[in-house]
Amino acid sequence: MLYKILPNLSNIQFNHFNSLKIRLTFGIALLSALGLGSVALWMNWKMENLLMTTHKQTVNYVANRFPHDVEIYSEMVSLEMGIQKTINNLSDHKNIYWFQDNNKKIIAKSLIFSPQLTTINNINSIPKVINIDNQYWIICGMPLNINNKLLGHLYIAQNISNEKVLFAHLINSLTIANIMAITIMIIAIVLYISYSLKPLEKICTVAENISADKLKEVSINFHNTPNEVKKLAESLEKMLIRLGESWENQQQLLSNVSHELRTPLTIVSGYLQSTLRRGDNLTSIQKEALSVAVSEADRTVQLLEDLLDLARADNGNIQMKMEIIIVNDLIREIIAIAEQYSGRKINLTEENCDIKIKVDQNRFKQICLNLIDNAIKYSSKDTEIDIKLKRNKSAIIEIIDRGIGIPLALQNKIFERFYRVDEARNRQTGGTGLGLAIVKTLVSTMDGKITLISQPEKGSIFTLTFPSI
Structure with a gap:
C-alpha cells in the first residue's frame, strides 16, 4: 500500500523522515539555504577584498608619488623638511603617515597622529586591519628610496571605521534578507510540494477506503497531472x-x-x-x-x-428483515434457549425500562447465541454466565464469562476468519474459527458495534452496541 502522505503543512512531523514530502522539502530547502549562504559568504569576501584592493591602490599611488615629491621639496629645503611637507600634503582626517629612519626614529608624521599606531609590530607592505580604541585601521609600510638610497620606511594608516560600520550593517541586512528569503522559499517549497503530491494523496485515500466488494468499481482519473x-x-x-x-x-x-x-x-x-x-x-x-x-x-x-x-x-446478498424489537424480551428468550441446551446458569441484569433497537430478530438471536455458546465453551462448568442490558445513548448488551480469557496481543485477531486462540481446544469444542467473524459481520451489517475486554484466566466481556430507538 502506498505510504500515507501527510495532508497539510501543519501535520508535518520531521521525525517521520520516510515521508516523501519531508524528504523533498528538507532536501530542496537545504540546497537553497546552502546556495543563498554561499552567495552571502562570497559577497562578504568580495566586499572585504574590494576594500583591501582600494587601499592597495592608495598605497601604490603614494609609493609612486611620495619619492618624487620628496625629491622636489628637498631641492628647496632639507630632506627631513621635504618628507614632512610631502606627508602634510598627503594627510587628511582618514589617512595618517609617518616616516621612520633606519634607526626606527620617527622623522616626520601627520599633524593628526595616534602614538598607538607606532606600537604595532610586523608592519609590512601587505595591508592588515587592526582595531585601536574601537577604531578600525588598515596599516601597511614600505621602504623609501631616494636616489637609490634607503632612507627608512614610510607607514600609512587609513581609518576605515565608517566603512567597517557600513560593511557590518550591510552584512547584517544581507543576513536578515537571506533568512527571510530562505523562510519564504521553504514555505513556497512546502506548499508547492504539497500541491504536487495531492494526486498521490488521492490514490492513498482511494486505496484506504476501498472495500473488497467494490474493487471493480474504482476509477482513478486525474487531469493536469504528471x-x-x-x-x-x-x-x-x-x-x-x-x-x-x-x-x-x-x-x-x-x-x-x-x-x-x-x-x-x-x-x-x-x-x-x-x-x-x-x-x-x-x-x-x-x-x-x-x-x-x-x-x-x-x-x-x-x-x-x-x-x-x-x-x-x-x-452484499445477506438478507436482513429489519424491525423494531424490545431487547429485554428477546434476551430472556435467548437465555431460556441457551440454558436448556447447555445446562448452565445464565444471569440477566437489566434496567427497569424497555430497550428498543431496530435489527433482524433472527440474526440478532444468532449473534447472541453464538457469543453465549462461546462463553460456555471457554469457561468451566461451575461458573455462571452474566448478561447485562444498559441504555445510554445506545443500547448496550454485555455477555460476561469467567473463563480462560484472551491475551491482549491476540484480542485484535479473534474476529478474523479461521483464527483460533487455542487450536487444540477449538478442536475439542467443535469450533470452526468462523463464529466471531460471522458475529462481527452481522453486527456491522445492522449498524452495530462489537468490542472485547479480556484478561487471561479472568474471563472476557463481549459488548454489543446498537442505536436505541
Missing part, C-alpha cells in the same frame, strides 16, 4: 480490477462449493444418525465410530453454513 502519476494511477486501477475479478471468482466458488456440499453432507449425517439409532446389533467400537462420523459431519455442515453466510455478506 505522466508518472497518471501511469501509477492507471496501473493501480488495472490491478484493482484484476483483484475485483479474482475476489468475485473466489466468492462465487466458495458459495457454489458450500451450497453443493451442504446437501449431500446433510443426507450423510441423517443416514449415520438413523443407523446409529437402529444399530442394536452394532458393537461399541462401531457405535463410537458412527458417533464420531455424525459429529464431524454435523461440524462440517455447520462450517458450510457459516461459509455461506460470510459469502452472502461479502457479496
Whole structure:
C-alpha cells in the first residue's frame, strides 16, 4: 500500500523522515539555504577584498608619488623638511603617515597622529586591519628610496571605521534578507510540494477506503497531472480490477462449493444418525465410530453454513428483515434457549425500562447465541454466565464469562476468519474459527458495534452496541 502522505503543512512531523514530502522539502530547502549562504559568504569576501584592493591602490599611488615629491621639496629645503611637507600634503582626517629612519626614529608624521599606531609590530607592505580604541585601521609600510638610497620606511594608516560600520550593517541586512528569503522559499517549497503530491494523496485515500466488494468499481482519473502519476494511477486501477475479478471468482466458488456440499453432507449425517439409532446389533467400537462420523459431519455442515453466510455478506446478498424489537424480551428468550441446551446458569441484569433497537430478530438471536455458546465453551462448568442490558445513548448488551480469557496481543485477531486462540481446544469444542467473524459481520451489517475486554484466566466481556430507538 502506498505510504500515507501527510495532508497539510501543519501535520508535518520531521521525525517521520520516510515521508516523501519531508524528504523533498528538507532536501530542496537545504540546497537553497546552502546556495543563498554561499552567495552571502562570497559577497562578504568580495566586499572585504574590494576594500583591501582600494587601499592597495592608495598605497601604490603614494609609493609612486611620495619619492618624487620628496625629491622636489628637498631641492628647496632639507630632506627631513621635504618628507614632512610631502606627508602634510598627503594627510587628511582618514589617512595618517609617518616616516621612520633606519634607526626606527620617527622623522616626520601627520599633524593628526595616534602614538598607538607606532606600537604595532610586523608592519609590512601587505595591508592588515587592526582595531585601536574601537577604531578600525588598515596599516601597511614600505621602504623609501631616494636616489637609490634607503632612507627608512614610510607607514600609512587609513581609518576605515565608517566603512567597517557600513560593511557590518550591510552584512547584517544581507543576513536578515537571506533568512527571510530562505523562510519564504521553504514555505513556497512546502506548499508547492504539497500541491504536487495531492494526486498521490488521492490514490492513498482511494486505496484506504476501498472495500473488497467494490474493487471493480474504482476509477482513478486525474487531469493536469504528471505522466508518472497518471501511469501509477492507471496501473493501480488495472490491478484493482484484476483483484475485483479474482475476489468475485473466489466468492462465487466458495458459495457454489458450500451450497453443493451442504446437501449431500446433510443426507450423510441423517443416514449415520438413523443407523446409529437402529444399530442394536452394532458393537461399541462401531457405535463410537458412527458417533464420531455424525459429529464431524454435523461440524462440517455447520462450517458450510457459516461459509455461506460470510459469502452472502461479502457479496452484499445477506438478507436482513429489519424491525423494531424490545431487547429485554428477546434476551430472556435467548437465555431460556441457551440454558436448556447447555445446562448452565445464565444471569440477566437489566434496567427497569424497555430497550428498543431496530435489527433482524433472527440474526440478532444468532449473534447472541453464538457469543453465549462461546462463553460456555471457554469457561468451566461451575461458573455462571452474566448478561447485562444498559441504555445510554445506545443500547448496550454485555455477555460476561469467567473463563480462560484472551491475551491482549491476540484480542485484535479473534474476529478474523479461521483464527483460533487455542487450536487444540477449538478442536475439542467443535469450533470452526468462523463464529466471531460471522458475529462481527452481522453486527456491522445492522449498524452495530462489537468490542472485547479480556484478561487471561479472568474471563472476557463481549459488548454489543446498537442505536436505541
